């Protein structure tokens with residue numbers, strides 16, 4: 001379908017009907033990197049109302065379709081952590097925290113077990129929220145309550161221990177567990193060769209109440225159940241397909257304990273689109289272990305087209321990187337009601353490898 005036809009049909013269905021639509025459509029027309037007709041532009045939290053701060057406008061713009069991929073700006077700290085010059089600059093403490101994280105997330109092969117744990121941990125903290133929740137989301141509760149003992153969080157103990165130690169070290173500088181978890185997921189993603197550099201913001205509030213139950217997916221659920229589960233968190237079906245691509249950097253330990261350590265694609269230290277192609281061809285008697293839930297999404301009528309587009313060796317990687325960045329950015333904001341008061345720290349996030 002031609003893009004202009006897509007826009008007309010979207011305008012007709014109201015999918016993109018929001019203030020500033022003309023500007024957004026002009027931006028969208030300038031890009032080819034995303035299956036725009038199916039991306040979520042839904043707003044939630046405090047940016048769904050009147051937005052009065054520049055950072056609120058930025059975040060609202062990204063949720064409505066502006067790029068979530070960072071440019072190449074970097075940052076030089078004015079001094080070491082703990083120095084008075086560092087204390088004056090909110091980015092400085094994060095520069096040093098990110099350096100510490102990156103040391104755990106990278107090795108000569110690409111990204112490490114800690115990195116894959118951190119990516120999953122960011123998802124599991126944030127996704128306890130959906131639009132029917134009055135609490136939960138990216139609030140640190142995964143590690144501040146007993147959430148880790150829930151069955152769906154099996155496997156997160158090692159990265160949980162590492163992250164709690166970071167929190168103990170850095171909380172004296174005024175950072176929250178929620179921000180350490182989400183910044184960790186973003187640093188871990190770009191630590192995998194090929195991973196996008198996602199725009200990062202801090203200032204989330206912690207909550208030690210365990211988040212609502214039953215909001216996280218399980219590896220045998222059917223595609224329509226998963227689409228509905230993620231739709232309730234404001235993700236479209238294509239956003240879900242982009243998000244599960246994180247299994248490019250994944251290993252399983254508890255779905256089939258007899259095959260503990262089996263990856264979900266043949267290159268688990270690299271952020272590539274082999275996961276999409278190999279999920280389609282996997283038989284589970286090879287070295288790769290495919291989750292039934294991923295197979296379900298790969299073959300379901302309303303998600304298999306997006307799946308195949310990401311699997312395409314010609315253009316899949318170029319399309320998936322920005323799509324994942326956009327969807328994960330949304331994830332990192334779930335449940336927040338103070339987005340207008342966050343601080344952008346993107347410049348301290350490492351450049352792509």
Ligand code: HEM
Pocket residue numbers: 113116117119120123154155217218219220226243244246247249250251252253254255256291293328
């Ligand atoms: C349909 C939705 C999803 C299901 C059913 C699912 C399920 C699972 C399961 C069962 C594991 C293996 C746990 C183990 O046995 O050790 C896993 C690992 C992982 N998942 Fe997902 N997941 C989903 C979506 C996501 C999303 C949205 C992300 C991130 C954006 C993500 C990131 C990861 C990562 C990085 C790992 C590897 C963890 C490690 O190696 O330590 N998953 N997932």
